[in-house]
Amino acid sequence: MSHAEQPRSDAELLEETERIVAFWTELSLPGLFDVHSHFMPKNVMDKVWSYFDSAGPLTGSVWPISYRFAEDRRLQVIRGFGVQKFTSMIYPHKPSMAAWLNSWGADFAARTPDCLQTATFYPEDGAAEYVEQAVANGTRIFKSHIQVGNYSPNDPLLDGVWGTISDAQIPVVIHCGSGPAPGTHTGPGPIAALLQRFPKLPLIIAHMGMPEYVEFLDLADRYENVRLDTTMAFTDFSEAGAPFPRNELPRLLDLQNRILFGSDFPNIPYPYLDALHAVRRLDLGDDWVRSVCWGNGAALFG
Numbered sequence: 001m002s003h004a005e006q007p008r009s010d011a012e013l014l015e016e017t018e019r020i021v022a023f024w025t026e027l028s029l030p031g032l033f034d035v036h037s038h039f040m041p042k043n044v045m046d047k048v049w050s051y052f053d054s055a056g057p058l059t060g061s062v063w064p065i066s067y068r069f070a071e072d073r074r075l076q077v078i079r080g081f082g083v084q085k086f087t088s089m090i091y092p093h094k095p096s097m098a099a100w101l102n103s104w105g106a107d108f109a110a111r112t113p114d115c116l117q118t119a120t121f122y123p124e125d126g127a128a129e130y131v132e133q134a135v136a137n138g139t140r141i142f143k144s145h146i147q148v149g150n151y152s153p154n155d156p157l158l159d160g161v162w163g164t165i166s167d168a169q170i171p172v173v174i175h176c177g178s179g180p181a182p183g184t185h186t187g188p189g190p191i192a193a194l195l196q197r198f199p200k201l202p203l204i205i206a207h208m209g210m211p212e213y214v215e216f217l218d219l220a221d222r223y224e225n226v227r228l229d230t231t232m233a234f235t236d237f238s239e240a241g242a243p244f245p246r247n248e249l250p251r252l253l254d255l256q257n258r259i260l261f262g263s264d265f266p267n268i269p270y271p272y273l274d275a276l277h278a279v280r281r282l283d284l285g286d287d288w289v290r291s292v293c294w295g296n297g298a299a300l301f302g
Contacts, residue, residue, distance in 0.1 A: 007068040008271070013077060016273050020081045023276050027290050031084035032276075033297030035141070036173055036206060036231040036262025039071065039088035039115065041104050048267065067266030074266050075112065081272060085297060086265075088118040089173060091145035098122045099130040106137050116140040116301060121161050123151045128160025135168045140301060142172040146190070147183040153194045162198045171202040171300060173229060173262075179210035179242050188215035195223050202226075204260060208233040211242035217251050220258060227300075228255070230292060231262030234278035237270050253284055260300070261293045 008016065024032055040048065052063040067074055078086055088108050090101040102119040109117035119134035120143045121127050134142075142165060146153060153162075153176065165172060178186040188209065195201060202225040209216025210233055220226040232238045252259060263275050280289050 006064075008066055012271075013080075016271055017077075017080045020273055020276065023273070023280075024082055024293065027286060027293070029290060029294045031082040031294070033261060033294050033301075034078070034083050034086040034263050034265065035116075035171075035204060035260045035297055036089060036229050037078065037083075037086040037265040038090075038267055039074070039108060039112075040090050041101070042071070044090070044101075052267065063269045065266060066268050066271060069266070078265055079114070083114075085114055085116060085301065087116050087141055087143075087173070088112075089143045090118055091120050091143050091148060091175075092122045093145075093148050093150075095122055095124040098124075098127070102130060102134045102137075102139070106134075106139075109138075109140075118143060120144065121158070122149060123155035123157035125157070127157055128164060131161045131164050135164060135170060139170060142170060144172050144174040144176075146174065146176045146185050147181075148175070150184055152185045153190050154197075162194065162201060166198045166201050169200075169202055169225075171204050171227070173204045173206050175206040177205070177207055177209040177212050177216065179207060179238075188212050188219060191216075192219060195219060195226070199223055200225055204229050206262065207231050207238075208244065208259075210238060213244055214248060217248065217255070220255055221251075227258040227260060227296075229260045229262035230275070230279055231264050232268070232275070234282060235270060235274050236278075237274070249282060249284065252282065253288060256284075256288050256291050257296055257299075259292050260296050 049065055052065060067077060088105055090105050092098045092101060098121050105118045109115050117138050117140045119139040121131050176186055176191050205216045205228040208228045208230060220228060234244055263272055265272055279292055
């Protein structure tokens with residue numbers, strides 16, 4: 001591993017922690033609410049990190065993991081930042097994986113009370129049943145990764161899943177934009193078709209729908225239960241390849257109550273603080289930043 005790919009040092013973490021705490025303290029917030037963070041079974045996380053290390057085909061570039069630590073240390077770090085609530089975004093890339101991940105997610109949340117219990121699904125026989133079970137077991141948020149899973153959100157095997165989730169009104173963080181590389185089923189078209197069938201679905205469009213920002217903002221305008229998360233958006237890293245159109249900034253103000261902060265911790269190639277600065281430097285006002293970094297998540301998840 002090159003020096004550039006080393007995780008954050010203790011000294012760097014200490015300084016960053018102080019600056020993050022100052023960020024939310026100056027805004028008079030109780031801390032941060034992060035709807036898009038990753039905790040996974042160790043063998044799955046190791047495979048994800050290995051993928052990033054190899055500059056996998058989706059990323060196509062060097063992607064150092066800034067917070068490559070053991071689970072206990074990662075929890076210590078994110079709590080030190082003042083993140084009061086976070087998630088364990090788990091997702092399958094093949095059949096017969098989701099139910100096992102959901103079991104892990106429930107166990108993780110039971111021993112990590114500041115983590116929202118997270119579950120997932122895949123288009124397969126039995127999906128509707130294990131999603132019903134996850135809802136009954138107290139899942140607070142679902143994760144759907146159209147790109148990695150390489151499935152259509154309109155696969156008939158998911159009809160029962162979407163029906164259950166819509167009825168239960170449990171939000172789904174869904175990676176459906178075509179960044180960092182287009183997938184067979186990514187983009188706004190499949191999601192528009194899904195929402196036509198399930199107009200009350202509580203979707204949280206991951207990464208602001210990058211790079212199809214405008215089309216996903218259009219869907220949020222059209223459907224009141226559609227929200228977006230800021231994960232990786234607006235940072236120098238993402239702006240270099242998929243800049244958010246400046247003329248669309250007023251729409252972010254219009255949607256102030258439906259944009260939630262997300263980080264992708266620990267799998268980010270830059271400091272966590274960069275994501276907070278990226279949100280603030282949009283210059284949409286402190287009230288907007290407070291809503292995004294705390295208020296909207298706290299209101300949605302109680």
